[in-house]
Amino acid sequence: MVQHFFYPETIAIVGATADPKKFGNAVTVNLVNNESLKSELFPINPKSDEILGLKSYSSVLDVPKDIDLAIILVPSKAVPIVVDQCIEKKVKRIIIVSAGFGEIDEEGKKIQEEMAKKATTAGVRIIGPNCVGIMNIDIGMNASFVITPPQGNVSMATQSGSFGAACLYEMEWQGIGFSKFANLGNMTDINLTDLIQYFKDDKATQVVCIYLENVVDGRKFYEILKEITQVKPTIILKGGRTSAGAKAASSHTGSIATDYGSLKAAIKQAGATLCESMNDYVTAIKAFSYSPLPAGNRVGLFTNSGGSAVLFSDYLDEYGLELAEFSAEFKEKINPFVIPLVKKVNPLDMIAGARGEEFYQVAKAMFEDPNIDIVIPCVVIPTFLEMQPDEHFKGVIRAWNHTGRKKPILPIFMSGKLMEPIKKIAAEENAPIFMSPKEAAFAAKVLIDRMKKFQK
Amino acid sequence: MSSEIKIILDNILAEGRHILTYAESRTIMKLAGLPLNKMSFAKNLDECVTKANEIGYPVVLKIISKDVIHKSDSGGVKLGISSDGELRTVYNEMLTSVKNHYPSAEIEGFSIEEMVEGVELLIGTNTDDQFGKMIALGIGGIFVEIYKDVTFRLIPISEKDVRDMIEEIQGKKVLDGYRGLPKVDLLELCNFVINISKIIEENKVIKEMDLNPVVATKEGLKAIDARIILG
Numbered sequence: 001m002v003q004h005f006f007y008p009e010t011i012a013i014v015g016a017t018a019d020p021k022k023f024g025n026a027v028t029v030n031l032v033n034n035e036s037l038k039s040e041l042f043p044i045n046p047k048s049d050e051i052l053g054l055k056s057y058s059s060v061l062d063v064p065k066d067i068d069l070a071i072i073l074v075p076s077k078a079v080p081i082v083v084d085q086c087i088e089k090k091v092k093r094i095i096i097v098s099a100g101f102g103e104i105d106e107e108g109k110k111i112q113e114e115m116a117k118k119a120t121t122a123g124v125r126i127i128g129p130n131c132v133g134i135m136n137i138d139i140g141m142n143a144s145f146v147i148t149p150p151q152g153n154v155s156m157a158t159q160s161g162s163f164g165a166a167c168l169y170e171m172e173w174q175g176i177g178f179s180k181f182a183n184l185g186n187m188t189d190i191n192l193t194d195l196i197q198y199f200k201d202d203k204a205t206q207v208v209c210i211y212l213e214n215v216v217d218g219r220k221f222y223e224i225l226k227e228i229t230q231v232k233p234t235i236i237l238k239g240g241r242t243s244a245g246a247k248a249a250s251s252h253t254g255s256i257a258t259d260y261g262s263l264k265a266a267i268k269q270a271g272a273t274l275c276e277s278m279n280d281y282v283t284a285i286k287a288f289s290y291s292p293l294p295a296g297n298r299v300g301l302f303t304n305s306g307g308s309a310v311l312f313s314d315y316l317d318e319y320g321l322e323l324a325e326f327s328a329e330f331k332e333k334i335n336p337f338v339i340p341l342v343k344k345v346n347p348l349d350m351i352a353g354a355r356g357e358e359f360y361q362v363a364k365a366m367f368e369d370p371n372i373d374i375v376i377p378c379v380v381i382p383t384f385l386e387m388q389p390d391e392h393f394k395g396v397i398r399a400w401n402h403t404g405r406k407k408p409i410l411p412i413f414m415s416g417k418l419m420e421p422i423k424k425i426a427a428e429e430n431a432p433i434f435m436s437p438k439e440a441a442f443a444a445k446v447l448i449d450r451m452k453k454f455q456k
Numbered sequence: 457m458s459s460e461i462k463i464i465l466d467n468i469l470a471e472g473r474h475i476l477t478y479a480e481s482r483t484i485m486k487l488a489g490l491p492l493n494k495m496s497f498a499k500n501l502d503e504c505v506t507k508a509n510e511i512g513y514p515v516v517l518k519i520i521s522k523d524v525i526h527k528s529d530s531g532g533v534k535l536g537i538s539s540d541g542e543l544r545t546v547y548n549e550m551l552t553s554v555k556n557h558y559p560s561a562e563i564e565g566f567s568i569e570e571m572v573e574g575v576e577l578l579i580g581t582n583t584d585d586q587f588g589k590m591i592a593l594g595i596g597g598i599f600v601e602i603y604k605d606v607t608f609r610l611i612p613i614s615e616k617d618v619r620d621m622i623e624e625i626q627g628k629k630v631l632d633g634y635r636g637l638p639k640v641d642l643l644e645l646c647n648f649v650i651n652i653s654k655i656i657e658e659n660k661v662i663k664e665m666d667l668n669p670v671v672a673t674k675e676g677l678k679a680i681d682a683r684i685i686l687g
Contacts, residue, residue: 265587
C-alpha cells in the first residue's frame with residue numbers, strides 16, 4: 001500500500017514551475033535536478049510547454065503513459081479538480097503538498113475527507129494534504145521542498161513538516177544518512193501507523209524515527225510499534241507534552257495532541273526509545289544508525305582531556321553506565337603506548353601529548369578486551385606538537401575497522417570549527433561523531449536499553 | 457471467582473449505581489485474591505471494643521455514613537488506637553465531632569481496622585480515550601497528587617512491564633527498605649499489579665480503580681483503601 005509511494009516509475013508534478021518565486025519550484029527542482037533518479041517525470045502546468053528542459057502537459061489526462069505517483073502543488077481551490085483527474089487517469093498514488101484544508105476549518109476538513117473517500121474507493125491512496133512531501137534517497141527521489149540529505153539507513157516519519165525538516169538538516173549536519181522520509185500532513189488517508197508498518201518491512205530501513213504529536217488509534221499504534229521494535233530500533237520524539245504544547249499542536253496539524261502521559265507509557269511499553277528533546281532525538285538516531293548493540297553496560301573511556309572524562313563520568317549513574325575495570329592483561333597491553341605519567345585506570349587520561357597512533361593502539365586493545373562493551377574515545381583536537389587535527393579520529397576508526405566493528409564506538413570530538421576535517425572523514429568512513437560527553441553518554445544509554453530488551 | 461465479581465458488578469449497575477461502596481470494593485478485592493488489612497464492622501461502642509480485641513491493638517476507627525463526605529476532615533478517622541480505654545474516648549469524640557460537621561448525618565456504624573505500617577504505594581487503573589485500560593503504580597499516600605511519582609502502562613501487562621515501572625519510580629529507593637521500613641517484596645508487587653491487570657481485562661466495566669495506599673508491611677502487601685468506579 002505505502003510501497004508505491006516510494007518506488008514510482010512515473011511521476012507527475014502537478015503545478016510544476018521553473019519560477020523560483022513560486023512555491024512549487026522547490027519540489028520541481030528537487031525532482032528534476034537529481035540525476036540519480038531513474039523515474040520518468042511529467043511536469044503538469046497549462047501555462048508552459050517546457051519546464052526545466054522537460055515537456056510540460058496541461059493536465060495529467062494528457063500524459064501518454066500510466067502515472068504511478070502524482071505530486072500536487074497547486075492552490076487548495078484547484079486540488080479537488082486535480083484529484084478527480086488523477087482518479088480518472090488511474091494514477092496509483094497521490095501526494096497533496098498544498099495546504100488550506102482540515103488544518104484551517106471544518107469546511108476544509110470536509111473537502112479533504114471527500115477527496116480521500118473518492119480516491120480510496122477507486123483504489124488510489126493519498127498522503128497529505130498540507131505536507132512537505134516524501135523522499136526515497138535510495139532511488140534519488142526527493143518529492144518534497146526539503147533539501148536532499150545523504151543516503152543512509154534511517155527512515156523518518158514526521159507529523160510536523162517544518163520540524164521534520166529541521167531534524168533532517170541537523171542530522172545531515174551531523175552526518176546521518178536517510179533511506180526514506182515522509183511528512184504526512186493532515187493524514188486524511190495514509191496515517192502514521194500505515195507508514196511505520198511499511199518502514200518495519202522495508203529492507204533498506206534499519207532505524208525508524210518518528211516525530212509525533214498525536215495518534216489516531218492509540219491501541220493499534222501501540223501494537224504496531226511493539227512489532228517494529230522487535231526488529232528495528234525505533235526512536236520517538238513526542239511534541240505536545242504540556243497543555244500549552246498541546247494547544248500549539250492543535251492549531252498546528254489540525255488535531256489535538258493526546259495526553260502525553262498515556263502516549264509516553266505506550267511508547268515505553270512498546271520498547272521504543274522515547275526522547276525529550278531534539279538533541280536527544282538526533283543523538284539516539286545517530287547511535288542506532290552507526291552502532292551494533294553492546295553486550296553489556298561497561299564502557300572503556302580514554303582521552304587526551306581529563307576534564308572531558310570527568311564530565312562524562314557525571315552521567316554514569318543517571319544513564320546506568322559502568323566504567324569497566326582494567327585487567328592486568330589490558331594494562332600490560334597498553335603499557336608501551338602511554339607515557340609513565342599516565343595512571344592506568346578507567347577513564348584513561350592519556351594526557352594532552354598523546355598522538356593518533358597511541359589512540360589507535362589503546363582503542364584496539366579496548367575492542368579486543370572482553371571486559372569492555374562500549375569504546376569511548378574523548379578528544380579535544382590538539383593544536384600543538386605538530387599534531388594533525390584528524391589523527392586521533394583516524395586512529396580510533398582504524399582500530400574499529402581492524403577489529404570488525406563488533407562493538408559500539410562513540411567518539412567524542414569537541415573542537416568547534418576544527419571539526420570540519422573530522423566530519424569529512426566520518427562521512428567517508430561511515431562512522432559517528434558525538435559533540436559532547438553528554439551526547440555520548442546518552443547514546444550509550446539508549447544502546448544499552450535496547451540490548452536489555454533482548455536480554456531475556 | 458471472576459464470575460462472582462461479574463455478578464456483583466452487574467447487580468450494582470442494574471441498581472443504577474456506578475460507585476462501589478467501601479464494603480463492595482473490599483468484597484471484589486477479596487474475590488480477586490488481593491490481600492487486605494483486617495477489618496470488622498461494628499454498630500456501637502461495645503461491638504467496637506469486641507472487634508478491636510479480635511483484630512488486636514493498635515487499630516484504626518472509621519465512621520461509616522453515606523452522609524459524611526469528608527471523613528478525615530470531620531474527625532471521622534482515627535489511627536493508632538492502642539487500648540480499650542483509648543478506644544472509648546476516641547469513639548465519643550468522633551461522634552461529637554462528626555455530628556458537629558454533619559448535624560443531620562445518619563451514622564450506619566463504624567469500621568475497626570488493623571493498623572498497618574510500611575511503605576505506602578498507589579496502584580490504580582483508569583480508562584484512557586486513546587489507549588483504553590491503563591494501570592498505574594507509584595508512591596502512594598496523601599501526597600500522591602503533589603509528587604505525582606506514578607508511572608503508567610497499558611493493560612494487559614507483563615512482569616517485565618511492572619519491573620520497568622518500578623525502575624521508573626523516582627522514589628524507588630524507599631522500596632529497598634529505607635530507614636527501617638520493611639523492604640518491598642518485588643515479586644509479590646509484580647504479582648499484585650498483574651492480578652489487577654487481569655481483573656480489569658476480565659471486567660472492562662471497571663472504569664477506574666484506586667488502591668491508595670497499598671501498604672508494603674513486614675508480612676507483605678495489604679490494601680487499606682479501595683475505590684472502584686464503573687462506567
